[in-house]
Amino acid sequence: MRDVAVIGIGMTQFGELWGKSIKDIFVEAATKAIKNAGVDHIDSMYVGSMSSGLFVGQEHLGAILADYLGQTPIPSTRVESACASGGAAFRAAYFEVASGASDIVLAGGVEKMTDGADVTEALATAADQEYEVYQGVTFPGLYAMIANAHMNQYGTTREQLAAISVKNHRNGANNPNAQFRSPVTLEQVMNSTLVADPLRLLDCSPVSDGGAAVILCSMDVAKKFTDTIIKVKGTAQASDTIALHSRKSLTTLNSVVTAAHKAYKMAGVTPKDINFAEVHDCFTIAEAVVYEDLGFCEKGCGGPAAEEGRTAIDGKTPLNTSGGLKSKGHPVGATGIAQIIELYEQLTGQAGKRQVKNAHIGLAQNMGGSGASCVINILEAK
């Protein structure tokens, strides 16, 4: 296996893009990434999408997107791992370059969620249809059950969860591609509409359209295009039981623990070496649990960490400087790639008002379902 670098990024605005189709959105992001990298061709492409079939009635996404991007006849494959589809597409592209099979590969992600589908039902297909969803459980409901268990076990408070939303909105306000660019107050989060107790509307990531793409290439190729080499230092993926109820613990996401362990090992780092991270805050409680399960602190301190500012941009371990899924938006399949883009911007010093000081190593954690899939990528500025 050879070393792999990220040399170009591109994404669309995240939000309700009613005037744009899934093809328009993807092509915009991919075109920007190809232009940003400065490459004259790509050898193949992988596209993460959770449910284009349910959201817009279009499958065979790999081919249709290669077609509209003007890239036929290169190989083009859609990758699906629920909300971790983008992260999984990145890994597929990584392995194709690392193996030597290709030199330049595009990893993208796209979701078009506002074309009229029953979004709650479509998202719920990432859970066990017959033994969770049949009973009426929704995704906010699954994470709400994690939240109640976490509060019961560790004393996590409602205010601490709200602090995560406040922090992510504050970060997203400085991200030009974010869906919500307005800060929210603790009171606004605490008084927003209940969705699934104890989670309220402002604990939940929104319904979004959006696309994101990055270009991966071998180190030799990277050196021809740029002096700022962003190396893929570690990559790992893990699975867990599809149903939340089947797990030994309701407050630890084993897929996160396992993938993190493997990614740290491959990268030769420990959690202390990670300067900042983009994590999968589909709901505020997810950020708290993931922070713990990535090993940034002992179990139970995910809530206090946000409240005390340890995860703020100027904190010890900045989390979701992009605004996270909460504020930046969560076009499901695009999320894992958009996380990589935030890492790239931070590592190359292009994050503007969101810039983390001394950003050398960043981690992206992308998760599917209630944690049945987890992809972790660690990038380093060389």
Add this chain to the structure above:
Amino acid sequence: MISPKYHREIPQRYRLEAGKCKACSNISFPPRLVCPECGKNEFETVRLNGEGKLLTYTIIRVASDKFFGKTPFAVGIVELKDGVKLTTQIADVDFDKIKIGIKVKLVFRKIQDEGKSGLHCYGYKAVLV
């Protein structure tokens, strides 16, 4: 449309039938072909006891279209006395009375109406003991 998908889940949903591993005695609900504990694949059919305690819960306020008009409703994860854990609605209870650790039992109830014909679909729900 009532489907084979619904029909083949009837033993589990109506009668709480589970698969007990002949090698390690772990009970899988619903039954599986491979034991998640030991990897073996011989099972005997057993019926779950149906009594247990609540491990966590939530009140669903926003549901999918299929459950439109049913909100708010309570769901939780129940650990049964035989060790099996499952997700279920919690019925016939004031939401204020629902707490982690309370004792519950499973009862036979209508869960949802399927498709345009509104065919009743049944299964288990938890009630307070």
